[in-house]
Amino acid sequence: MKEIINKYKNKIYIFNTLKNKKELFIPINNNLIKMYVCGPSIYKKIHLGNCRTFIFFDIIYRYLLHLKFDIRYIRNLTDYNFKLNYNVDKNYYIYSYDMKKKILKFYKILQLLNLLKPNFEPRVTNYIYEQINNIKKIIKLKYGYNLNKSIYFNIYKYNKNFREYGKILNNIDISYNRNKNNYYKKKNIYDFSIWKNYNYNDLIRWNTEWGKGIPGWHIGCTTMSNKFLGEYFDIHGGGIDLKFPHHECEIIQSNIINNNNNNLAKYWIHTNILTINNKKMSKSLNNYILPYDIIKGRYRITDNININPLIIRLYLIQTHYRNNINFSYNNLRKTINIYYNLLNIFNKIKRIKTQNITSSYINILEIYENCYNSINDDFNIPLLIYNLNKINNIIDECINNVLQINKSDLYKLNKILKYFIIDILGLKKEKNKKSINIKKIINNLLKIRNEMRIKKDYIYSDKIRDIISDYIIINDN
């Protein structure tokens, strides 16, 4: 196994959004990989779109673990937001209690979706001191200026001394379609705040030598990634909507604070968005769907009340991460079959009778090759699922004795399925005790109904059918 892992760990290709091309992944420090992913802003519950990003990076994390890399994975929590509407009238303890509850709910959802815990999940408000220090550095280097007790980053100076703002990640044309009204009298319209003067109503604020307030959004991520991973690390990830301006600003700040040209991370990975009715699913548009509502059957996707959360997981990864997903219940419903087909492979494989032959008709090496190559090609999960389904077909043929397989090859086949389906895709079979009880009740009702039908008591048998038709479909033939 070691040989196989070593063979494929040097062949990972990543679409690096920093350069807009696919590149061979070469870690900065041999076997050590440092990865930072922008976590959620905790002010509303996380929806399917948020989950998509976190699940995708969970798969990268799982895969790198599988390849026996030594990996440090950090995902932050932005636990302060203007939209929280906490004001001075409210008690600080209520705020802090609410925040804790919200974070626990976030963890609960990720746990249901079978995400592994990152190595550390720093909360922005725990690192204010470090952020202020970084702001001080920026001011000292004269890249930050004070305007009405807020601190802004001087883009004009940056463009002069480093490289052009807006060209690093997004390559945006900053002359186009931009509101040129400069309300705040900033030196440049692209100057962004690294410290915000407090509003009278804000409950939370910190003291500095230039006044009370809160750090800007971007400085938090720069500071935490620097603190936990150093000034230059391997992978920085997040949703594509963070590409600009958030990540652009993170890079610029880091280049100034550390006085380098590293652009913070070697590889930048951005996941595409999830749309619904061709509009972006977002908290602000209020068109979002919560995973918990699907799991609890509030959208009634099938006749079974509860939906296995891992079906949502599979739904979100079966489209390549750089394509956008247009959410539809229909497709989610179809994923149920795909899910059970995939997991059924483990039951099917037990039915294979091995043959006492020296070489099987199955090319195990080729199967390994296909699976590893698909995930190595910019984490092509749809292709991986396609290849896993191919294995499914092979297993069918083995069961039907069309193909013959020996013991050692069957063992290898079992192994690769376990690696990819369970370890990397993160799917698993779950036993739901509640649903088993419901099943028992329904089965008993069905028995009674059948007895009535034999007696041709159709009035009551139909009544029973109506009652239980909410849970199952009855096929009398």
Add this chain to the structure above:
RNA sequence: GGCACCAUGGCCGAGAGGUUAGGCUAAGGUCUGCAAAACCUUAUACAGUAGUUCGAAUCUACUUGGUGUCUCCA
């Protein structure tokens, strides 16, 4: 305008160089206490043009159309 993604039947959707999966829908049938479901049969598609190739839905170039993003966002 920049960047990214997409284009497959009436609708949804797989495909990853080698006879266009599958599902929904429609029509006809089998079955049946009624209903639903299931099963069988039938129907229709690779946006356009050029190129690479023995062979292209798939690779390349261009064109057309669509979506997202460039404002708080995963």
